[in-house]
Amino acid sequence: MTIRVLLVDDQEMVRAALRSVIDRRDGLAVVGEAADGGGAVAEAARLRPDVVVMDVRMPGVNGVEATRRLLAGWPPEGPPPPRVLVLTTFDLDEYVHAALRAGASGFLLKNSPVDQLEHAIRVVAGGEAMLAPSVTHRLLKAFTATPGAFAPPPGPAGRLDRLTDREREVLALVARGLSNLQIAEALGLTETTVKSRVNRVLTRLDLANRVQAALLAHEEGLV
Incomplete structure (x- = not known):
């Protein structure tokens, strides 16, 4: 099944380069482009x-606000x-x-290798997270220095109480960066x-x- 991709970047040259790279990959296809966040939504x-491959710095609506609007306003x-x-x-x-916090599934540096871009698109399309290693390092360092600053929007106290013991195990492994396949192998599940x-x-x-x-x-201290 072909993964359909929307490109969002205010620079036409960047969009053209990304389209050229993505369209040459089996199972990937660029279906549209936008030059700003409003157009992306x-x-x-x-x-x-x-x-959606989303640039961050764009005139008007930036990539962060576009991500928030896109996901929060998506029809059920x-x-x-x-x-x-x-x-x-x-x-x-x-x-x-x-x-x-807005709900982005992955982050990649613009100077990443072409193969990493392809991999990232496939990973997030499959429902998993993809963070460039340096982004992960900086993010966790910042998180450690300022606990709670980058957590998801606050919810009711004791949120983890909603989970079964097995679901807590799965969550802990997700937090350690394991893929679904790696979690399956660790827990003896499919x-x-x-x-x-x-x-x-x-x-x-x-x-x-x-x-x-x-x-x-x-x-929550699970990891």
Whole structure:
């Protein structure tokens, strides 16, 4: 099945380069483009892509606000919302943290190898998180220095009490960065079962994705 991608960047040359790279990959296809965040929200609603590759710094509506609007305003009926893969130059950490809270599923540096971009699109399309290693390092360092600063929006106390013991185990492994396959191997489950339990954890905790789940697990002391 082809993964349908929407490109969002205010620079036409960057969009053209990304389109050229993505369209040459088997199973990936660029279905549309937008030059700013407002256009991204409109085009995502019209095209219903699987993944939105989103720039951060754009005139008008930036990538963080576009991510928030896109995911918060997605209609409950019909297909699920697209996964958002944010492209960043990494000199704006506050945007990375804000986009996490907005529901972005992945972050990649603009100077990353081409193969890493392809991998990131496939990973987030599959419902998992993708963070560039340096982003992960900086994020966890900042999280450790300022507990709670980058956690998902606050919810009721004792949120983890909603989970079964097995779901807590799954959440802890998600927070350590393991994929569904790795979690399945660690717990002696099938990958399909793990995927189902991860989705149930996200639903019960009112979270948008695995990145928010990982941050909440750290915030609650599970990891």
